[in-house]
Amino acid sequence: MPLPARRTLPTLALALIPRAVALNLALGAVVGALKLPVYLDSVGTILVAVLAGPWAGVITGIVSNSVLGLLVSPALFAFIPVAIVIGWLAGIAGRAGAFASLAGAIAAGLVIGVAAALASAVIVIALMGGLTASGTGILTIAIRATLGVSVDSAAKIAAIATDALDKPLSCVLVYLVLERLPRRLSARFRRATA
Amino acid sequence: MTSALDRWNPLTPLAAAVAMVLAAFAGPQPYAPVLVLAVALLVAIASGIGFKVTALTALVVLPAFALLVLLAAAFPDAATAQRQWVPSRAAVLDALAVSLRLGAAIAALGVVVVGVAPRRLTRALAARGLPAWAAYLVIASLEAVPDARRRADDVIDAQRCRGVPVGKGTGMRGRLRALPALAGPLIVGLVTESEERALALDARAFDPRASRTALAPIADPSAERWARRVIWLALAAVIAWRLREFAQSLTIT
Numbered sequence: 390m391p392l393p394a395r396r397t398l399p400t401l402a403l404a405l406i407p408r409a410v411a412l413n414l415a416l417g418a419v420v421g422a423l424k425l426p427v428y429l430d431s432v433g434t435i436l437v438a439v440l441a442g443p444w445a446g447v448i449t450g451i452v453s454n455s456v457l458g459l460l461v462s463p464a465l466f467a468f469i470p471v472a473i474v475i476g477w478l479a480g481i482a483g484r485a486g487a488f489a490s491l492a493g494a495i496a497a498g499l500v501i502g503v504a505a506a507l508a509s510a511v512i513v514i515a516l517m518g519g520l521t522a523s524g525t526g527i528l529t530i531a532i533r534a535t536l537g538v539s540v541d542s543a544a545k546i547a548a549i550a551t552d553a554l555d556k557p558l559s560c561v562l563v564y565l566v567l568e569r570l571p572r573r574l575s576a577r578f579r580r581a582t583a
Numbered sequence: 584m585t586s587a588l589d590r591w592n593p594l595t596p597l598a599a600a601v602a603m604v605l606a607a608f609a610g611p612q613p614y615a616p617v618l619v620l621a622v623a624l625l626v627a628i629a630s631g632i633g634f635k636v637t638a639l640t641a642l643v644v645l646p647a648f649a650l651l652v653l654l655a656a657a658f659p660d661a662a663t664a665q666r667q668w669v670p671s672r673a674a675v676l677d678a679l680a681v682s683l684r685l686g687a688a689i690a691a692l693g694v695v696v697v698g699v700a701p702r703r704l705t706r707a708l709a710a711r712g713l714p715a716w717a718a719y720l721v722i723a724s725l726e727a728v729p730d731a732r733r734r735a736d737d738v739i740d741a742q743r744c745r746g747v748p749v750g751k752g753t754g755m756r757g758r759l760r761a762l763p764a765l766a767g768p769l770i771v772g773l774v775t776e777s778e779e780r781a782l783a784l785d786a787r788a789f790d791p792r793a794s795r796t797a798l799a800p801i802a803d804p805s806a807e808r809w810a811r812r813v814i815w816l817a818l819a820a821v822i823a824w825r826l827r828e829f830a831q832s833l834t835i836t
Contacts, residue, residue, distance in 0.1 A: 409773070463689050
């Protein structure tokens with residue numbers, strides 16, 4: 390379906406999105422090298438959303454999870470709605486000026502993290518019985534064991550605990566990158582997406 | 584890579600896979616997922632991609648099954664059951680039901696993911712009206728991934744040489760401090776590169792809305808077009824049947 394006339398992505402955004410998708414995957418190498426307990430697999434999506442707006446963020450999220458599904462595991466197709474939530478909220482936060490300060494970026498990351506966690510918990514509960522074969526799955530078991538809550542509640546708490554660390558850190562990275570980005574380039578994005 | 588599925592128009596295995604995933608969840612349980620899983624694995628084996636699809640499925644399903652059984656056995660509802668390290672029959676059956684549905688979906692999509700070249704699939708979708716911008720995004724993303732991974736490794740090596748603390752022996756705070764030094768150059772490099780790519784697209788008068796004419800169109804025989812229609816009809820029938828059952832259950836309660 391063609392994009393509505395008002396929502397045509399500028400060429401600059403079209404050129405950035407594939408690099409952002411690749412970034413979502415490539416940052417896994419950095420996380421692996423530093424052995425950090427986070428994913429950082431949405432930095433590219435958040436960056437595009439802040440630079441080019443919510444619509445571009447949504448498209449980046451869809452393409453990113455589709456490419457991940459093709460390259461890593463088809464299970465990741467199921468999490469496309471989560472990527473849409475992240476892209477849309479990051480774009481809204483960017484338009485609201487949240488990424489103009491470090492505190493704003495952290496606050497945006499917390500909001501995005503909670504929303505993404507709730508969206509992913511719904512998918513994990515509906516399709517996978519509340520558990521994924523990942524660190525979050527182990528955390529779900531640990532939460533159920535220690536707090537004695539139901540699997541569904543444990544899955545939601547585990548998702549929020551994971552994303553409440555991951556998304557603010559992703560947003561801080563985006564904020565630091567925006568600070569270091571050549572002003573000429575940021576201005577080009579602003580002009581292209583105005 | 585090539586597989587026996589390359590003889591088909593990529594839209595046909597894609598339609599079959601999507602229908603099989605939905606059938607595994609909407610069809611009668613546990614027969615539908617068992618049937619979908621068996622058919623997907625048989626198709627994969629017949630197409631010469633049996634090992635890859637089986638491995639892909641097992642990598643997701645076996646840990647999920649083990650975790651679900653562990654969860655049910657070791658940490659049952661506090662109000663209703665005692666902790667028991669040998670899982671109950673009901674717990675195993677529940678875990679099996681979830682894992683079978685998941686396995687059926689992964690195997691069905693895995694046949695397409697492993698057996699159909701993404702570039703060919705995108706060309707077939709473009710021939711059916713996928714706009715140029717969407718086709719460009721998928722193809723360019725797939726091509727950008729290996730380059731970005733290589734660049735990430737280069738940045739990690741370069742920063743390690745400059746003394747940025749990476750790996751064992753570094754505390755969590757030190758590793759978090761090292762994150763901008765490793766991720767920053769990678770992200771800034773990819774963003775600035777996108778400006779050059781945008782110039783190249785503009786120079787070629789790239790029109791995001793245009794539908795492109797393929798140099799070598801992918802054949803779409805009428806038999807396959809009919810097969811896809813039958814697949815969608817069968818799927819609609821399964822969903823309608825399940826909705827009817829759901830409506831009846833609401834009436835009874």
